Amino acid sequence: MDFEFDEDQRLLQQMVRETVTKSRSLPEEELWAQYRELGWLEAPPVELAIVLEELGYVADPTPFLATATWFAPLAGRLPEGSGTAVCDGTGRFVLDADRADEIALVTGDGVVVVKGSDVRADRVAVFDQTLHVAHVDAPGLVAGVPDLALMGLAITTVGSCRRILDMAVAHVKQRVQFDVPIGSFQAVKHKAADMYVAIERARALAYFSALTIAEDDPRRRRAAAMAKAAAGECQRVVFKHGLQLFGAMGFTWENELQIYLKRAKAGDLLLGTASEHRRALLA
Amino acid sequence: MRLTADPEVEEFRAEFSAFLDANLPSEQEAVPRSKSSADMPEWARRWQRTLFDAGWLLPGQPPEYGGRNATLAQQLAHLEELSRRRIYHSFNPQGLGIIAASLLTFGTEEQKRRWALPILRAEITAALGMSEPGAGSDLAGLRTRAVLAGDHFVVNGQKVWTSGAHDADVLLTFVRTDPEAPKHKGISVLLIPTDTEGVVRRPFGSITGPEDLDFNEVFFTDVRVPRENLVGPLNDGWRVANGSLGHERTMLWISFAERLEDLVRDAASDAEWYATLLMDLQALRLLGYRQLGGDQSPAQISVLKLLGSEAVQHASLHALEERGAEGLVHPAFTAPFNHMNHEPFISSWFERYVRSFAGTIAGGTSEIQRNIIAERILGLPR
Numbered sequence: 001m002d003f004e005f006d007e008d009q010r011l012l013q014q015m016v017r018e019t020v021t022k023s024r025s026l027p028e029e030e031l032w033a034q035y036r037e038l039g040w041l042e043a044p045p046v047e048l049a050i051v052l053e054e055l056g057y058v059a060d061p062t063p064f065l066a067t068a069t070w071f072a073p074l075a076g077r078l079p080e081g082s083g084t085a086v087c088d089g090t091g092r093f094v095l096d097a098d099r100a101d102e103i104a105l106v107t108g109d110g111v112v113v114v115k116g117s118d119v120r121a122d123r124v125a126v127f128d129q130t131l132h133v134a135h136v137d138a139p140g141l142v143a144g145v146p147d148l149a150l151m152g153l154a155i156t157t158v159g160s161c162r163r164i165l166d167m168a169v170a171h172v173k174q175r176v177q178f179d180v181p182i183g184s185f186q187a188v189k190h191k192a193a194d195m196y197v198a199i200e201r202a203r204a205l206a207y208f209s210a211l212t213i214a215e216d217d218p219r220r221r222r223a224a225a226m227a228k229a230a231a232g233e234c235q236r237v238v239f240k241h242g243l244q245l246f247g248a249m250g251f252t253w254e255n256e257l258q259i260y261l262k263r264a265k266a267g268d269l270l271l272g273t274a275s276e277h278r279r280a281l282l283a
Numbered sequence: 284m285r286l287t288a289d290p291e292v293e294e295f296r297a298e299f300s301a302f303l304d305a306n307l308p309s310e311q312e313a314v315p316r317s318k319s320s321a322d323m324p325e326w327a328r329r330w331q332r333t334l335f336d337a338g339w340l341l342p343g344q345p346p347e348y349g350g351r352n353a354t355l356a357q358q359l360a361h362l363e364e365l366s367r368r369r370i371y372h373s374f375n376p377q378g379l380g381i382i383a384a385s386l387l388t389f390g391t392e393e394q395k396r397r398w399a400l401p402i403l404r405a406e407i408t409a410a411l412g413m414s415e416p417g418a419g420s421d422l423a424g425l426r427t428r429a430v431l432a433g434d435h436f437v438v439n440g441q442k443v444w445t446s447g448a449h450d451a452d453v454l455l456t457f458v459r460t461d462p463e464a465p466k467h468k469g470i471s472v473l474l475i476p477t478d479t480e481g482v483v484r485r486p487f488g489s490i491t492g493p494e495d496l497d498f499n500e501v502f503f504t505d506v507r508v509p510r511e512n513l514v515g516p517l518n519d520g521w522r523v524a525n526g527s528l529g530h531e532r533t534m535l536w537i538s539f540a541e542r543l544e545d546l547v548r549d550a551a552s553d554a555e556w557y558a559t560l561l562m563d564l565q566a567l568r569l570l571g572y573r574q575l576g577g578d579q580s581p582a583q584i585s586v587l588k589l590l591g592s593e594a595v596q597h598a599s600l601h602a603l604e605e606r607g608a609e610g611l612v613h614p615a616f617t618a619p620f621n622h623m624n625h626e627p628f629i630s631s632w633f634e635r636y637v638r639s640f641a642g643t644i645a646g647g648t649s650e651i652q653r654n655i656i657a658e659r660i661l662g663l664p665r
């Protein structure tokens with residue numbers, strides 16, 4: 001197997017990075033329009049993972065993740081506008097269900113696509129104010145989480161974790177205590193190194209999941225569970241060390257760190273935590 | 284990115300696999316065990332020689348050094364095939380993987396002929412003399428002194444942990460040749476035959492038992508070493524050290540992957556740690572593959588070493604704990620019999636856990652790997 005990005009994938013990654021950095025302060029609708037125009041929603045799994053990693057890195061506010069990785073694989077097409085899916089059989093905590101134009105319902109009779117305005121979806125107040133999740137009231141729901149949805153949450157979480165590490169590293173290089181940058185303390189270095197390794201591990205498993213989906217490999221189900229579990233394990237390390245290394249500055253609203261921390265944690269809590277997916281691997 | 288294998292690699296793999304089927308020593312033949320990392324029973328020497336002659340020993344080398352100019356991906360396939368069958372291609376791993384490999388990189392033509400070839404052909408075995416009582420993680424602090432006196436060096440000092448030294452014919456020895464220079468700049472490397480007058484080797488037991496003799500103390504008292512045994516330029520030993528460790532580490536992750544596979548096979552469990560083990564193994568392989576064509580900087584190698592060695596330790600601890608008091612039983616057979624590699628077969632669960640510390644200590648401790656990652660990858664101040 002070949003586990004490196006090819007030239008086109010590297011170029012895509014670079015282009016996505018530049019685009020999301022440049023567009024950071026654009027209003028949500030403009031971002032959404034831009035992503036659609038760039039064709040990112042149509043990207044095949046590995047390329048989609050490349051996009052999502054960078055969207056995680058900037059804690060993207062649009063319904064991109066739910067549209068591309070929840071709705072699309074179940075409906076077999078892209079929605080008119082934005083989309084999501086009720087896929088874990090409960091109808092609870094559905095990403096973007098309160099604002100989706102179309103919703104794919106996984107039911108005992110198969111996938112049924114309905115207009116967002118035709119189902120009741122109550123947005124839930126959550127810690128991360130930029131995150132949309134809602135409870136959906138629909139009958140006959142059964143579980144059928146797409147591999148792509150697990151992979152999507154996993155790589156988005158990895159992206160947010162990368163951001164946390166980058167912020168923490170920049171911080172410990174410039175924050176001086178005891179007359180030296182705190183990054184020279186070994187207790188700090190080792191935390192940073194552990195964050196890095198956790199990210200590399202989770203990132204590799206997320207791209208492997210994307211690759212198995214792209215090639216419809218028989219390992220795709222397990223690979224998706226591994227990706228989701230590893231992303232959850234990763235954010236545990238990165239959340240804990242990332243916040244700790246900022247000291248009280250990490251405890252403020254002002255510091256953007258909080259946005260990425262909350263995204264990363266939500267990435268684990270939605271669609272089953274690491275523990276749940278580890279157990280799925282044992283079944 | 285693609286899952287499918289490269290046909291050029293698969294052809295190579297199939298050829299090697301057929302070779303192994305046809306040439307592997309039989310169970311009757313492979314009875315005497317290797318007693319240390321430089322002790323080679325006759326059959327093990329014949330086996331290594333067979334691999335050498337067929338160009339399957341170090342496939343990345345040219346044919347005259349036991350290879351066939353294989354690509355990196357093919358070399359990986361070679362190690363994977365050996366690993367899949369749990370076969371050692373050499374029962375003198377440091378000799379082959381570090382010492383011969385270093386000589387092929389840094390040695391003179393004469394040194395390659397005189398020392399590297401016999402090691403590759405398993406006519407002699409070699410041990411690695413780096414660490415000293417005062418120089419472990421801080422290898423550059425080594426003090427074994429070599430003074431150039433005309434056509435020879437005179438060596439005085441001590442090494443320790445020198446795996447297999449008591450069974451080895453030659454030691455690749457790191458010595459201080461310029462005590463005035465900054466510590467990284469005064470080191471040189473000498474090939475010291477173990478039968479040289481003034482060399483005393485004292486093997487001592489490992490944590491697994493007094494009769495498990497691999498560790499050695501090696502004492503040098505006025506040992507005369509011919510000048511032509513200097514490997515690489517005088518006072519440039521640090522570069523050789525990094526090269527040696529590089530050889531040791533580039534594909535080292537495969538040995539951790541192999542230990543993880545052993546655990547997957549031997550410690551099957553329905554507890555969550557077992558899922559973590561499966562994930563660690565998969566991630567290690569993926570990162571290993573990724574590194575193959577890409578970034579092979581020592582710092583990236585540190586990521587694989589840290590991840591692999593800690594994963595083995597983590598899983599073997601869980602395997603031990605899961606057995607509760609049963610885990611105390613020793614000796615115990617915890618793996619299927621394999622005549623080409625008895626190691627896990629004869630190890631109890633407790634011993635397997637304890638042995639995992641070789642991975643987190645030797646070849647640069649986990650703490651040192653974390654320092655390297657933080658400083659060289661993340662750019663934190665020293």
Ligand SMILES: Cc1cc2nc3c(=O)[nH]c(=O)nc-3n(C[C@H](O)[C@H](O)[C@H](O)COP(=O)(O)OP(=O)(O)OC[C@H]3O[C@@H](n4cnc5c(N)ncnc54)[C@H](O)[C@@H]3O)c2cc1C
Pocket residue numbers: 186377410411412413414415418419420421443444445446447640641644645646647648649650651654
């Ligand atoms: C099974 C085995 C086989 C070996 N075979 C050989 C061999 O064949 N030839 C050879 O030359 N050597 C060999 N070694 C020695 C090995 O290279 C050393 O053990 C290793 O370099 C660590 O040195 P040390 O044991 O002196 O530990 P120390 O350097 O004393 O370290 C002790 C503890 O302190 C920590 N520490 C040290 N420095 C730092 C730092 N800067 N930051 C944070 N923590 C630090 C370490 O991580 C460790 O936890 C072998 C060791 C083992 C276990």
